[in-house]
Amino acid sequence: MAKANLMDYEKAIELFEVVIGLEVHVELNTNTKMFCGCRNDFGDEPNTNVCPICIGLPGSLPVVNGKAVESSISIGLALGCQIEPNGGFSRKNYFYPDLAKNYQTSQFKDPIAFEGQIDVEVPSGNKFTVLIERAHMEEDAGKLTHIGGATGRIQGAEYSLVDYNRAGVPLVEIVTKPVYGAGAEAPELAAAYVRLIREIVKALGVSEARMERGNVRCDANVSIRPHGQEKLGTRTETKNVNSLRSIERAVRYEIQRQAHILAGGGTITQETRHWHEDKGATSAGRPKSDADDYRYFPEPDLVPVQPSTELIERLRAALPENPADRRKRLATEWGFAELEFRDVVNAGLMDLIEETVAQGAKPQSARKWYAGELSRIANSEEKDVLALNITPAQVAELANLVESGKINDRIAREVLSAVLDGAGSPEQIVKERGLEVVSDDGALIAAIDEALKSQPDVLEKIREGKVQAAGAVIGAVMQAMKGQADAARVRELVLERAASL
């Protein structure tokens, strides 16, 4: 894949207006699939959570998962949408081997939720209102694994395996109206919007909302047009961008790529594009036209979805606080400086810190771990903090080990790296490897006395009140303790012993 020539970003923004549109798929965490009783868990052994319905055997019929409908309504309400009182499902017809029936049971004309809006804040503190066109229910397809090709892609593969565990998993697709006016902040807005959707569905408890696991997936539509031009530019749809960081980068890339083409007198091809995290670039997928013919028609195997007013109002009453209110509350509860808090929000760390605090960590130490060491590691590995192999409970444990003085910062970093390597929980690791600081004053005093005796000149200086000379003794003691001592305590004891010896 040749990397396309890109226009300088600032120049692109100067010449063109950016219009984005976002389609976010949220995988619901219902116990069972959308239209059958199979477990909604596609991490299991391939093709174990399947039945005649989700593998589309002749004669089988779907039945709507009522819980999935409720979850979808909750999402709609949280997005300020109206709820369709008399909707239903349609069939979207196309042939693909991961689609068991060769049609996807989806919603077409009358989505469960429509016409909503949410306010999204970008890192600069600017706020944009994003209009929601619709949120509709549908089923996921199975998962294809291509064997024998160079890059796991279908091109060049010898054969492909299909896992239908994911077939029929309930999804809600949230589609925005075109978003205008974000200008240079369009990429940040795209990422902030998806982050907000994640926060919302997580707060609702309707999805695990983990992007790295595909619980939340984003297709980003990008088009640009010269400032002042009324007609929208031709859009591209970058599919399945699976991290917030990638969304931002992919949108930015598309703006620069399209700007370069248009400025050179070329035209944009309407197509789907694939984002390559490693190369930091998109590549052309299949051409897509508005005339893609899915031959939608009402699903005759299902009856209309008619949520009662009572149900809708019950779900509305049960909505958790909206994300803006939540931010306000957490800012107060945690007592972070304004800038600290904004950094936390922009880095997408709010949920993690909240969970870590819930697991017993102090807010500031939770913040320090996530905004500091964990972000640094994630950055160097080019992934989201969320994708690191550590749970909030483990971070809380680690923070409390340091807080209580059981380990020092240096040991803590060592423990962290062991946790990330999958060696166990921080407490386990500290215990197994004997990393706990030596808090037994007896052992410390013995080592200090030893060090003081072997450096009589230093002892003399300390006694003369040259306290900074103690450093040499402290160093020697820490070495003798293999670093597993609380340096502050050692210092205290050194001064004490020097006076009494």
Add this chain to the structure above:
Amino acid sequence: MSELIRKNASELIEMMNKGQVSSVEVTQAHLDQIAKVGDAVHSFLHISADSALATAKEVDRRRAAGEKLPTLAGLPIAVKDNLATTDAPTTAGSKILEGWLAPYDATVVTKLRNELMPILGKTNLDEFAMGSSTEFSAYGPSKNPWDLTRIPGGSGGGSSSAVSSFQSPLAIGSDTGGSIRFPGAVTGTVGIKPTYGAVSRYGLIALASSLDQIGPVARNVLDAAYLQDAIAGHDPHDSTSLTNSLGSMVEAAKHGSLKGKKVGLIKQLSGDGFQQGVRNRFAEALKLLTDAGAEIVEVDCPSFEYAIDAYYLILPAEASSNLAKFDSVRFGMRVTPEGNPTIERVMAATREAGFGPEVKRRIILGTFALSSGSFDKFYGAALKVRTLIQRDFDSAFAKADVLVSPTAPTTAFKFGEKVSDPLAMYLNDIATIPANLAGIPGISVPIGLADEDNLPVGIQFLAPAHKDAALYEVGAALEGILEGIWGKRMMDFAPKLEVN
């Protein structure tokens, strides 16, 4: 011919209950008849002799032990081969499913098993139930026992020929546009399409989901009532199945009456252009209804004119989507072309080899009707006609308790007569299709033989949705009057089946 197989289902039930005959004897008698006439009539695609006898033995054992048994326990039955069965292949009359063994039973089949009915086998049908003659079965046509050179009706010609040639006292059919009622009319048997949703479709290989309905095939109205009572009821696996009970059809059939009934004669289906012998029997039947105290009122259903057009858009549209799953990936036939084919080519080659001409015709028609350029003009317009037909029925039922028409324009035609003329074939269903479009129940009851060919003629009654019992009442009453006049049963007119 064993006298046993000529008994009605209700008579066999009584005999078994009284210990006059065992289920094994009844089942074996029918298996013997299958062995005798099976090759000539070709009703069955699969015969399950061993499992049928095993069920029969089990019933006899439990009966001997004094257990309380379900109403139809021990009574053999045949099942149309578009219903999924775990112990016998399910082909839907198509090569693409040849040898496919379903990993689950259709809900109706489960009900038959729970009822302890020995299942004799799977009956022939036009491929995926697309046809009116069984000539589109990939496994060859079934024959009409009244005249082996003629069609037994379709798509359920396997079930109608099995019941009319005494290979089975009862059979299960499915009716999308007349596939139970038309075969009933041309074989002198009773066929009922219940209200849409009265019987679960779970496990029925879908033709057109919004039109398909499973129903009974029998030699008289009471027998059919027993079967409907056994298979009806809500099924949590079928969202479109009715949640309310429609009552006892057996009670309705036992208390059949015409007195004071308003019978609506549908102006558009009163017999104009129908075969003369059909019109004659129909006119006589109307007179018998009046004599028995019914009042004939004429009703106007102007939108029926467009029923066939709408049907042949809605059905292929749904079918084109329903049949998309036959792609070789997970089950059924797989044809792998030469070279290093893509999955698309494997799918195309399989569908090319596995589907017959009528199936391909309807898939193409339906795909076209749903495509974005023609949706409004075709599928969308057909849905509007469907609504208009429902309104015609609403106003007709405001004037009448039941509606009446001949079931079909002609008696059984000869093989080959219409197979190359799809439009002529489609016209057979002119009187039966409106009920499917409206979701209402219909029954075909034999009313004698046409003068010109001595072949059976059927009358059709239609009732409002959920009023299936009304059909059993009028059907059983008319049947009783006719048997009284004839001094015998309809099937007693049938010529002796000449088989080697």
